Structure formats: C-alpha cells, structure tokens
Amino acid sequence: QQQVKQSPQSLIVQKGGISIINCAYENTAFDYFPWYQQFPGKGPALLIAIRPDVSEKKEGRFTISFNKSAKQFSLHIMDSQPGDSATYFCAANLRNSGYALNFGKGTSLLVTP
Amino acid sequence: GAVVSQHPSWVICKSGTSVKIECRSLDFQATTMFWYRQFPKQSLMLMATSNEGSKATYEQGVEKDKFLINHASLTLSTLTVTSAHPEDSSFYICSQAGSRAYNEQFFGPGTRLTVL
Numbered sequence: 001q002q003q004v005k006q007s008p009q010s011l012i013v014q015k016g017g018i019s020i021i022n023c024a025y026e027n028t029a030f031d032y033f034p035w036y037q038q039f040p041g042k043g044p045a046l047l048i049a050i051r052p053d054v055s056e057k058k059e060g061r062f063t064i065s066f067n068k069s070a071k072q073f074s075l076h077i078m079d080s081q082p083g084d085s086a087t088y089f090c091a092a093n094l095r096n097s098g099y100a101l102n103f104g105k106g107t108s109l110l111v112t113p
Numbered sequence: 114g115a116v117v118s119q120h121p122s123w124v125i126c127k128s129g130t131s132v133k134i135e136c137r138s139l140d141f142q143a144t145t146m147f148w149y150r151q152f153p154k155q156s157l158m159l160m161a162t163s164n165e166g167s168k169a170t171y172e173q174g175v176e177k178d179k180f181l182i183n184h185a186s187l188t189l190s191t192l193t194v195t196s197a198h199p200e201d202s203s204f205y206i207c208s209q210a211g212s213r214a215y216n217e218q219f220f221g222p223g224t225r226l227t228v229l
Contacts, residue, residue: 034217043119043206043220044157089156100147101208101218103156 003027004092006104013111019077021107023090028071032093034101035064035075037086044089048075080111115141117209119221126197127229134192134224136207142187143209147218148180151204163190163207197228 006023013019025033032051036044050057050064050073057064063076077084087108091101116139126132136146144165149157161182162170169182179201181193194201206223 032217036220041204041223041225043117043208043223046217046219049217100159100162101157105156108154 002105003030003102004090004104006090006107008107009105010108011110013077013080013109015080015082015111015113017080017111019075019080019084019109019111021075021088021090021109022072023074023092023104024070024072025092025102026071027092027094030092030094030102033064033066033073034091034093035062036089036091036103038089038106039086047088077109080109082111082113085109085111115139115143115209115219117207117219117221119205119207119224121224122222123225123227125227125229128198129196131193131195132197132226134194134205134207134226136190136192136209136221138188138209141209143190144187145210146184146190147208148182148190148192149206149208149220151206151223153204157206160192194226197226199228202226202228 004025034049035047037047038044048059048062050066052068061078066073087106089106090104118137120135146163148160151157159172160175163182163184165184171177184190204223208218208220
C-alpha cells in the first residue's frame with residue numbers, strides 16, 4: 001500500500017521556471033517529511049525537510065509547503081536550472097516504525113536550457 | 114549530514130554465487146541502518162532494518178535467508194545476497210539515521226548488482 005502518493009511522474013520545465021512536485025500522505029501520525037534528490041547511479045541526497053508544525057520552509061531556491069489539514073506537501077524549485085535535472089522523491093516518516101522512510105514513487109525532472 | 118560509504122560501487126556475478134555489500138558509517142556510530150533496493154526508474158523499497166548487535170528486521174516479502182544482514186559494529190552493516198539470480202539484479206542502497214534528529218536519514222552512494 002502506497003502511503004505517500006507523488007505527482008507528477010515526470011516534469012519538464014524551462015530554465016528559470018518554477019518546478020512544482022506534489023505529495024499526499026494518508027497516515028496522520030507521520031511527523032517528518034523530507035525531500036530527496038537522486039542523480040542517475042547515485043544514492044538519494046537529502047534536499048530539504050519539514051515537520052508538521054511548520055507550514056513552509058525555504059532553503060535557497062527550494063521551498064516546501066505543508067498543508068496539514070489536506071495531508072499534502074509540495075516542493076517548489078525556483079529559478080530551475082539544468083543542473084536540477086534529477087529524480088525527486090518525497091517521503092514521510094513514522095516515529096514508531098524505527099525511522100523507516102515511506103517514499104513516494106518519484107518525479108523525474110528535466111530542466112531544459 | 115552524515116557520511117555513508119558503500120563497497121563495492123558495482124559488482125557483476127554469475128548466477129548462483131553470493132555477493133557481499135558493505136555499508137559503512139564514516140562519521141557517526143549508527144545503531145540502526147536501513148537497506149533499500151531500487152529497480153530502474155522505480156522508487157526505493159525498504160528491505161530490512163539493521164540493528165547493531167541484534168537480528169535484522171525484514172520487510173514483508175523479503176527472504177531473510179536470501180538477503181543476509183549483519184550489523185556487527187556501530188559503523189558497519191553488510192548485506193549478503195546468497196545464491197544470486199538475475200532477478201536480484203538491482204541497485205542496493207543503505208542508509209543510516211542521522212545524529213542531529215532522530216528521523217533524518219542519510220544514504221550511501223549505492224551498489225549496482227548485475228547477476229548474469
């Protein structure tokens with residue numbers, strides 16, 4: 001059962017544009033929502049994360065928006081660059097699971113020059 | 114973030130042989146490490162949780178006798194794929210919980226396994 005649903009599956013954005021990736025979760029007990037960036041043949045790298053007591057978190061060009069009532073969170077990449085082309089995974093963590101992450105299916109982002 | 118290494122980065126083996134993958138925590142003593150498997154263009158699937166000094170906890174559908182996990186020290190966890198078959202070909206990634214917050218995870222670079 002997919003506990004975190006991610007969309008879109010793929011995304012093409014022009015350089016300088018805004019990339020938006022959305023995720024929805026089912027389990028209201030989840031208390032940590034990270035985003036990972038993965039390049040081909042590499043392990044995922046933690047990009048930015050948010051906890052449910054905060055509605056927005058910004059780090060450089062990356063922003064997470066969190067809507068607790070809707071059980072949704074999204075990643076916004078401002079001024080997207082070709083170097084941002086990668087696969088992005090959202091995830092959610094359940095405290096009592098022993099810190100295992102529940103991943104979304106991923107979004108393949110292509111930023112065109 | 115925490116630094117995690119994996120060895121080897123890629124391995125090719127014949128069907129029926131066993132392959133060991135090492136996951137090392139370079140700057141943090143990790144009591145818990147996680148092993149994931151990722152097929153091409155798919156998400157990461159948790160295989161097992163590796164606890165230092167105790168038996169690993171396997172996810173449903175993962176054969177514990179086929180995927181042997183050993184976490185003998187706070188800095189090393191190993192995954193051994195026994196009697197590997199072509200369907201075991203995948204990208205294997207370990208991760209560890211970080212020291213700053215109890216539910217951050219930092220991933221290794223992954224190991225590409227190809228079984229001929």
